[in-house]
Amino acid sequence: MATGTQSLNTLLQRATIDDHEEILKACNASLKQSKKDPKTLHTKAVALLKLDRYDDALRVLEEGGEDLKSGASLERSYALYKNGQLSEAKDIAQGISDDRGARHVEAQASYRLEDFERSARLYRDLAKTHAPIDNEENDVKINAGAADAQLEWTRQEHLRPEKKTYA
Known part of the structure; x- marks a missing residue:
């Protein structure tokens, strides 16, 4: 008999599921057989994030174990950020190396913690490398410009290495 993870993996490999509700249903069915399967819980958390159910995703991640x-x-980190737990989200993100x-x-x-210097520096670094996701480059430029503007508005423009337009 196949385990819950094997069944879920088989289902997801054979299907072209773009509907995150369907993925969530498949995860829930799989978890009935194996309640603590980490791969299934991870898949469920991602589906919940895609459905903008940040509280539920965070609960799954927290209850899933270390x-x-x-x-x-x-x-x-993303679920914490979306739930307004900004310091914890930032700390966890800082601990992840080499991940865009x-x-x-x-x-x-x-940015939301009003650490505009750090935000601007991170966005400048992101802007230097190719954005693999559609429209991410525009988001980075807009957010970099916003962080730089905040540095100016809070009279910290000396922390900007150069003035640059992001248009």
């Missing part, structure tokens, strides 16, 4: 929390650090998504979450959390 292995899940460490294996899904980016997802956990983590830098983006860290930059956003820094």
